[in-house]
Amino acid sequence: MKNNSLVLILLFVNLIGFTQEYEFETTIDLEATDVISQGNTGTCWSFSTSSFLESEIMRLTGKKIDISEMFTVRHTYPKKAWTYVMRQGHAQFSEGGLGHDVINSVSEFGVVPNEIYTGLLNNEKKHSHSKMTDSIKTILKAYINDRKSYTSNLQDDVNAILDAYLGDDIKTFSYDGVRYTPKSFLEMTKINPSDYVSITSFSHEPYYSEFILDIPDNFANGSFFNVPLDELTTIANYALRNGFTIELDCDVSEQTFSSKHGIAVVPENEDRAALIKISPEKRITEAYRQEEFENYNTTDDHLMHITGMLKDQKGTKYYKVKNSWGTSGVGHDGYVYMSEAYFKLKTISIMVHKDAIPNQIKTKLLLK
Template sequence: MRKLIILFVALAAVTSCDLKRENFNSSKKHFTHEVLLGYTPVKDQGHSSLCWAYAMLATIETEHIQMGDSVNLSVDYIARYQLGEQARFHFLSKGYDRMTLRGTAPLLLRLIEEYGIMPYDSYNAHNINYQSMMKRLVMLSNSSRNMSELKNRAERLFDDRIGALPKKVYMLGAEYTPLEFAHSVCMRGEYLAMTSFTHHSFGEAFVLEVPDNYSNELYYNVPIDVMMKRIERSLRAGHPVCWEGDTSETGFDFKRGVAELTKQRPYTQNERQIEFENHHTTDDHCMVLIGIAHDENGKRYYIAKNSWGTGNAYNGLMYLSEEYVMMKTIAIVVKNINM
């Protein structure tokens, strides 16, 4: 999910994870749901590039709903700590490490393991311009004399723009620190990141070579048929799947609420690899898969909860064809059944 420079605005218009697709195709497909997991209200990431955080938190939320629990988690809390890290990297590298709001789903898991998490109602802000805040952090980094000064200045900025952090989390009569609360909603090793590419051996983990994986997260590599079976099996067993993939295809239509491949070609492991190496499959966006459906012709689709608001044909949900998921998935994060 690359943050492209202004010179390539036209390209960014088809790759940015914060873009609302403005294709007003009025034809609405009818779907029959085979599986639809519970989910928290659809959120709107606005013009931020925080889809990875929205999607992975939504995955955790749905997992708890399926267990009879109710939890709605704060993206702003994660954004605060991610930006704090970014400011530190920028300062120590003398600006070599450029600040970014982008990331991957496994990064979210690492951040909550390290910094904790808060409920949405405990820490949320509206209409935050994170891009503006990031520019301000660059200025603070460039003008700070040491890390202590930068940290203090960044904390004041966060308190002013997002809000002061509560010291405790209160949930169902219990009191937690943010770390204790995080460990109560997501245990270490609870989720497994998977991908499917042939430039690495199957059955091994590797650092996935996409721009947003700057934190060098590991992904377990499996054949695509294994990944597709894992997605279906997880959903039918009541477990959501965090999906990271390509939304730059002309067949990905947010307003219509459907993602389909427009070209008929062999859908194989080799074709996936060719598309990835030719940069025709790009790492654009994250959503959470919460169900399985079929259309009037029996064609299978996976139901995704997006984070672009509710302004589409299905109130913010998307229906991704099975072929689209097979060809255009960069990676998934699933419940680790071997825990």
């Protein structure tokens, strides 16, 4: 009888422990620019990676610079259009993209401050790209369907639409009294695009190999280094502890991902009450992660920026994730606190500076 009573007491204590409201303690908090909104666009890839590069600029130079997301978007659309046409329309043409699209654009075209190129015309206050995207896709389809009757230059027509919706391309500009080109401004920021690598963890390809990840927004056929799941979290934790932030591509379609509450967790019972009170989480294995990816429960939904770590009162680790949905009506001032379990299950990929990877893993990846 005493043993039964003891078991009941222990179960009650354990239940109480897992029904407490969250209390967070910040353990790592790295520099980042202010949370802003991507508006009514699918350009999270540019906002998150631009934010990531802004933190890198602060790390490298100490300068806080708000770089233009739309300058990158402006230079990425012609690449998407060309891919769509050359694949004869059998590809995705949408507002989406990935972190390496920003790095590719930065490498080829440079960067400019946001104050120089906002992508907002005619006193617009919010980004909205649906009409622009539809206009471009219309002429691309017209070209694909009947190239002989398309008498104008397709690339010029795409650029004309981008100019009309986002503004003319920038060749030179002044910033803090200095004249720059986008490429010379990039040099000033100390960003070297070749220093940044994309890393994923899926078992359908060999670990420590580099492969093209087959997801719809990878129109550029970007390559990703593949590591075991435990090493993916090792890289993330090592990066943050050594002053490097992380660009994150993940699934946010789960009912226990909430920007309103600022929480992302994987509770055992999938109860939304876990958004408010601590609940036991699922154990995430490589096999479960792979299954969720292959059955489309984990998809390439959204890109964000990891800038720190926290722990709750039970010692569970969380990543401090900067979102691009603004701050109004959003928990934690536009940030989401993502449990390590959620990160393990729902991360598609991360991007980091190569120096943010532990040497023993870097050696396995043949990275210098």
